[in-house]
Each structure stands twice: as C-alpha cells, then as structure tokens.
Amino acid sequence: MTRTTRAIALAASLCACLSAGLAAAEPVHGIALYGEPKYKPGFSHFDYVNPNAPKGGEVRQAVLGGFDSLNPFILKGNAAAGLALLFDTLTIASDDEPFTRYGLLAETMEIAADRASITFTLRADAKFHDGSPVTVQDVAFSYKMLKEKGSPHYRSYFGDVTAVETPDARTITFRFKDGTNRELPLIIGEFPVFSAGYYANRPFDQTSLDAPLGSGPYKVKAVDANRSITYQRDPNYWAKDLGPQKGHHNFDTLRYDYYRDDGVALEALMAGDLTLRQETSSSRWATAYDKPPVRQGLIQRTEIGDSSPRGMQGWVYNTRRPIFADRRVRAALAYAFDFEWTNKTLSDGKLIRTASYFDNSELRARGLPQGDELALLEPFRGKVPDEVFTQEYLPPQTDGSGNIRDNLRTALRMLREAGWTVKDNKLVNAEGKPLTFEILIDNQAFERTTLPFIKNLEQLGVTATLRLLDVAQYQKRIEAYDFDMMIGIFPQSISPGNEQRDFFGAHAADIPGGRNLAGIKDPAIDALIEQVIYAPSRAALVTRTRALDRLLRWGHYVIPQFHGRTTRYAHWDFYGRTGVETLQRESFDRWWWDAEKAAATQAKKGK
Incomplete structure (x- = not known):
C-alpha cells in the first residue's frame, strides 16, 4: 500500500x-x-x-x-x-x-x-x-x-x-x-x-501577588516580585498516583529567576546559578556554548526531536496600518530578508526556512491543490489570490553571498506596481509620503537577524527602525495593536482547531489583547477556519488545514523566518530522562533528579 x-x-x-x-x-x-x-x-x-x-x-x-x-x-x-x-x-x-x-x-x-x-x-x-x-x-x-x-x-x-x-x-x-x-x-x-x-x-479580575488556591502538583513557596518565584512540589498532591500524572512533576522545587538580558541569563547558567535553559537561538546554540562547564561535561546539551508542527515565526505586518494594507507591498518587502546568508553567517547552517504555518507535519500544503483540497478552494476562486491555484508559496531565496541585488530589483518592481516610486533615494507613495515603519522587539537576541534585514530595506529606499522595549511595555503595545511590525509566533498542534479563530479570524482582529496580531479580516480564511474546526475525520482535517495554509501563506501576513529541527536544552548534568520521542514536544516535567549524577557533577565542579 x-x-x-x-x-x-x-x-x-x-x-x-x-x-x-x-x-x-x-x-x-x-x-x-x-x-x-x-x-x-x-x-x-x-x-x-x-x-x-x-x-x-x-x-x-x-x-x-x-x-x-x-x-x-x-x-x-x-x-x-x-x-x-x-x-x-x-x-x-x-x-x-x-x-x-x-x-x-x-x-x-x-x-x-x-x-x-x-x-x-x-x-x-x-x-x-x-x-x-x-x-x-x-x-x-x-x-x-x-x-x-x-x-x-x-x-x-x-x-x-x-x-x-x-x-x-x-x-x-x-x-x-x-x-x-x-x-x-x-x-x-x-x-x-x-x-x-x-x-x-477577592476580585477575580484584579492583579495580586497573593498565591491563589489551586489543586495542582505544586504550590507557591516564595515570591520576590520582578525577581523570582519558587514553587514547591506538594507531597500530598491528590493525583500523584493517577495514570495521567504518574512519572510527571518529579522535582521538589522549581524556581524562575528574572533577567533583563538574555546574555546575562546564559552566563548565570554557566556559573551554576541556573540549572536548565531551553535555547531558542540557533546562533547561540552554535557559538555561545564553548565554555569551560560545557567542555568539562558539567553542562550537557540535549537536542530532542518530535513530530509536532513548527508553526510560524516571522516579522508580522500589522495590516491595520495603511502602509501594510496592500498585499503587494507585504509581498515585496519579504525579498529584503536574506535567510540563506543569515543561516550561514549567524547560525552555522542549522536553521530551516519556514514556508508554512504547519511546517514539519503532514498539515503543510505542498505542490498545487488537487482533489478534495481543490474542490474546497474552488468556491473562493476570484476572491483569493490567483496564486493559490497556480503556485506553491515558497519564500524568496538568495545564493547566501550577501548580495541580494536580484531580490531587491524584484521587490522594487513590485513596489512600483503598487504605486511607490523612488525619490531622493526614498520610497514614496503618490502623496509623497515615505515608506517608513518601526519594528518592535522585546529580546535583544532578535537584533542579530533584524538589523541586517533593516539594512537591506534601506537599499530599497525603505526606512525601518528597530525598537527594543522591556517586556511590560512591549506587551502593552502588542495588546493594543500599537505597532507596525513585530516578531510573532503562531504555535500549532497536530490537531488544529478552535485556536485558529484567535490567530486568524476576523472576529479577533479588533479585540484588545487578542492573538490575531496581523489584523486579518478575510471571509475566505474565516470560512476555511470553520471548515477545519468542523472537520468530520482526520483525512478531512488534513485537507482543510492545507487549504487554510495556502490562503495564509499567499496573504503575505508575515515574512517567514525559520525554525529548528529539535528542541534544545542546556542543563547541568543533574537530570535523568527516558529519551522516548513523542508526537508532541518534550517538556522537562518528564525529567527527574538523578542523585548519583548530581553528586558526581557537584564533586567535579568543586575541583
């Protein structure tokens, strides 16, 4: 078969x-x-x-x-x-x-x-x-x-x-x-x-630093606002012996320390102030861990594979802004991101270019729509981009040399077709207003990929500025949709459903604090989201999700960035794990404290 x-x-x-x-x-x-x-x-x-x-x-x-x-x-x-x-x-x-x-x-x-x-x-x-x-x-x-x-x-x-x-x-x-x-x-x-x-x-809808009453495996042990929070495992947890919880929640204490700078947090791991770190940056994974505790084997680097969709990470256009309301403009600016150079120069070739909202899974749309998927999309012909039926969306590519003149020429042609012209080395519209926007970030690590992107935009005559905000300020602006562009993540599961309304549905576009970051309002996308939610079988779910994927990709709501092949943990050699790979990403709540390993590591560290 x-x-x-x-x-x-x-x-x-x-x-x-x-x-x-x-x-x-x-x-x-x-x-x-x-x-x-x-x-x-x-x-x-x-x-x-x-x-x-x-x-x-x-x-x-x-x-x-x-x-x-x-x-x-x-x-x-x-x-x-x-x-x-x-x-x-x-x-x-x-x-x-x-x-x-x-x-x-x-x-x-x-x-x-x-x-x-x-x-x-x-x-x-x-x-x-x-x-x-x-x-x-x-x-x-x-x-x-x-x-x-x-x-x-x-x-x-x-x-x-x-x-x-x-x-x-x-x-x-x-x-x-x-x-x-x-x-x-x-x-x-x-x-x-x-x-x-x-x-x-107590008012439910107010902030508080009092530990709420729960029934879960941990209690709050200590709170130091803006600095740390510590949880203590409840030895009398009522469900500790139930099948679904057996083997989970094995650590006596879990502590989260707050840092303003990710580089400082990495050094805290090396110093032993932290014991575990999930590394999300491929460039740091490739270059920042050549330190004595790693070379001595005191800190282990563990990469874990799984079969879950990688979702979409990218620069998100706020289509509520007039400059990004035109799909042609959004498509053109994507040509200024040189992924191949970024991957080679900053990440030692470890990254995979994201092309789909459901990459790394059977839910990703590939090739041209056929059969049931084509029949599902047919009623939207003329109401969605023609490319949905004629091309598979793939992000622009370069040769990795850093010279992207051909891509910039393509972008400039597309921008001219959208009504933008170059005047005094600046891209302006029919009213003479320049194409300028701000990119918000809350993590300094994003500068490594965003600054080269901004430099390429300058060659097009586009002025983009980068603003790094603290987490609180950033969150408030994102909740109010007070941004031009930001780096967003749309996580996906093996069985997408109701959450797609929040990510991409028109009803969520104007709700403060919602998750439709791009402000998508497309009746065809709304209709396909409902088709996904009401899929009668797994086969239908896959078909309908692929159709939704095509519309999202050809809508050019984000400039896709990249994803890794694995989940990466750097941790002191204190822990045990089964090593069994699953469909979903592995959380450290399956791990446990290995007393023998911990004693040996601490003894070696003390030498």
Missing part, C-alpha cells in the same frame, strides 16, 4: 471506530478527536515516562523581563512564569497521540450521541491545596469567570457553549449550539479549575 492509501484506510478505520463509540454514548475514561484512546481504563502511566522516577532535586530557569501578578487569567499585569502548575484541569492530554484527553479532575466523560453536549463526573478525592474538595460549583465558577472576565481567547474558545448544568454534586454538563464542532468536547476540559470559595472575597 502507498502512504496515501494507508492514510485513507486508517482514516476510514478511525472514523468507523469513532462512530461505533458515539453510538454507545456511555461514560469513558478518555476521548480522542478521531478514533479511540490508546490507553485503556485504569492505565498505570503513559509509555513515555518513567513511572518510578525519584522525587527530589530542583530546576532553576531564567525568564526575561519581570512580573507583578500571580493572576495568569487576565490581561492586567504581567503574570509570573509557571503558574499553570498550581491548577488542575478536568482532563489532560497524552503526548504520544494526535489529540486525546484523559480524565484528571474528571473521573469519566460522556459525549452525547449527537455530540451536542459533554458530561463530566468529578473524582470524589479531588482536592485543593487546603484540603477542600473540588466541586462542580468550582468548575462552573471557573468557566464563568474565564469567559466573562478572563483573557479574550477564552471567550472565543467557549463561543459555542450554550449552557452549563450541574444536576448533582459530582456531575457537570456543557451544552453546545450543535454537535458539529468535533473538537469542542475535548477542549472544554482544558481550562484551569480554581476555587470559587477562594474568590468569594
């Missing part, structure tokens, strides 16, 4: 299994978007963890910027890192399946035969850190607060929920406007549950 044939056969098989499961409509321990859960009722642990991982030790990481709040659910303030550790959810995902949720706070789940509702039955032993039980009233309260007063994306996520019912002390039902949103029964179990009693005399 060919790969395509196998995929179609598998999709058909999965759909048949799903249909059979829905007909029963009975309480289950887990639910999959398509097919059946991999793990059976009462499973002891996920296959990729060490169920006997020892508890103990610590992890100390760096965060850039500062924080002034322990409320991560609202736009106000800057919330501290790691606060999700305090809160359990109704369900939890596995990392070796595309999209499956298993009960955490919920003991069972029951999707109605028409998929128009889901009912959760809570575990009787679920408890908050103060010993009080987690009740359906807490769940209903959490849902209500997040939807009414939380960050804007919660309202979008819960948009298809029509009612919440609590018929008894352990049962809560969420009803939907219909049963066509296949993802909704799964994502409704993802929101954090907090105590209604805790907020009885």
